[in-house]
Amino acid sequence: MQDSYGNEITVASQSALDHYDLGVRSFLAADYGAVEAFQAAVEHDDSFALGHAGLARALMMSGQMPLAKAAIERAQTLAAKLDIRQCQHVECFVLLFAGQPQKARALVKSHVRDYPRDALAAQLCSNVFGLIGFSGEVGREAELLAYTSALLPHYGEDWWMMSMHALSLCETGQIDASMQLMDKSLALNDRNANGAHFKSHAQYEAGDAAAGRRYLSDWLADYDDRGVLHGHLSWHAALWALHDGDAAGVWAAIDAGVGPQAAKGLPINVLTDTAAILYRAELAGLSVAPERWSGLSDYAAKFFPETGQSFADMHAALAHAMAGNGDRLAYIGDTAKGFAGDLVQPVARAWGAIARQDWQAALEELVLVMSSTERLGGSRAQRDLLELTYANVLLKLGLTEEARRSLTTRRPVLAAAPPIVGLGAQP
Ligand SMILES: [Fe+2]
Structure with missing residues (x-):
């Protein structure tokens, strides 16, 4: 058979x-x-x-x-x-x-x-959280593109492989080609959550917030909340709301599908998505209740007591720093291992410096990682947590033009209206 x-x-x-x-x-x-x-x-x-x-x-x-x-x-x-x-x-x-x-x-x-x-x-080996995505290697986005490029011709009119290749295109900056292929894939199976997911990424990379928010909100309405991507897609919905200046929408999305109380997905998504949206909300001028950070720090300590999954560790360190749990933070900063443990350590120390508003120390740690953030894993949209943090640290040091230049050169899609108080967002 x-x-x-x-x-x-x-x-x-x-x-x-x-x-x-x-x-x-x-x-x-x-x-x-x-x-x-x-x-x-x-x-x-x-x-x-x-x-x-x-x-x-x-x-x-x-x-x-x-x-x-x-x-x-x-x-x-x-x-x-x-x-x-x-x-x-x-x-x-x-x-x-x-x-x-x-x-x-x-x-x-x-x-x-x-x-x-x-x-x-x-x-x-496909997708962002796959064996190539979490290899910790420099150039792993290009490797993923090479991987799906080689497979695509073997799959004909297959919605899944098209969506995987569209994802690879998106993460290497080929946004129009990604969008076209993803729309073709979704025309064959519009209930492919991987397709809806990376269509959202392509719209994010294109800065198409209004259409992106509309599309995802419609798509999510029919997606089973036990589906593996439900929590992460809710994170995207929260992000769209944040970039739209809709604070109530941010909290509604977090509380319905992202945070530890609501999400039914994998712990790595619950931890990384919640930490990222909370800190990005703070950068954009929203005030985050301390119990959100302490609850997330406890969640991280429970599900990731040891280091080794570098993308999770980086976000666990953020939660511990913002919750004021110095011992947990120091453990990650001192001992992080895993595919990008050497980068997790300075990132963890940077979060600690940021929590005590020592912006110069934060800058000195972050410059060690900004040239190779892809090694930490995650999509470009997820790693914007670091891009925005870095710009905010520069801003706090009075280096406003350098903060703008960093976004313009590294993440131009965020440069027009940076979601950071003092650079674009209204407090
Ligand atoms: Fe995503």
Whole structure:
């Protein structure tokens, strides 16, 4: 038999395969329901190795790690006697679950050279939070573009791969091309949350706030709040509201879908998105209640007690600094490890300096990271947290023209009306 991407697959019944294909489609669209679909697939055929692997991946992305680990172990046992494509497919996930991202990335990249339409395996290296996105390497955005450029011709009129390539185009500054391809992808499947997500990014990069806010608000109305991107898309909605000067809209979006009290998504999204929007709100002149910061600091300490996920660590440090939790902050600043731990350490020290309004010390730490912020992970829109922070530090030091020049040269889309009190935003 063959899966919906034309890969030979070992499965005992058509009904098991149908549920598997449904799970793949749901997972690639970041829709709610992938776990249930893969679960149904393995209920129809308990010996279905790739069904168990798909289930493991979907469980992982819904935050159910113990069940996910059990599923990948079952897949590994079953895959041993299958063909090389299915064996390697499972091995990619085994390496991921074993906490070996470099080996997983290398295997995925070589696997898709032989099996480019093995979409679930290919997905591991795609997207912003994928194995390339979190490689910690300089130039990882260009690497992602090269990766999706090589895969795209193998996928024909496929909405998922188009949306992944459109994302790569967006993050390397090719905004018009990204928007065109994303609209083509969304015309094929307008409920692909990855498509709606990076259409929002393209609109952000184009500075198209009014249309962006309208589009996302309409799209989110029909998106299941258990979907993996619901919290992050709510962050985008909060950001649109902030750039629109709508303070009530910012808090409504945070409290409905972003913050620890509301979000049902992965802890990395809850932490990073909440920290970023709270600090960006402060920069734009909104006042943030201290309990928001202390609640987030507690959340970060609970879900990320040890360092290692550099993008999360950078935001945990911000929450700890703003909450006045010096011990937690110092731990990150002194010990951060992970794919960009060497950059997390100065960023953490910068947050501490900012919290005590030592702007010169903050500047001295931030200049160590501004030349290679992509190593920290995240989209350009997410890393604008650092761009805006850096500009604000310059402003506080009286270097107003340098602050403007920094935005104009590094992030021109923010330069016309910087969302910073004293540079553009009204307090
Ligand atoms: Fe995003």
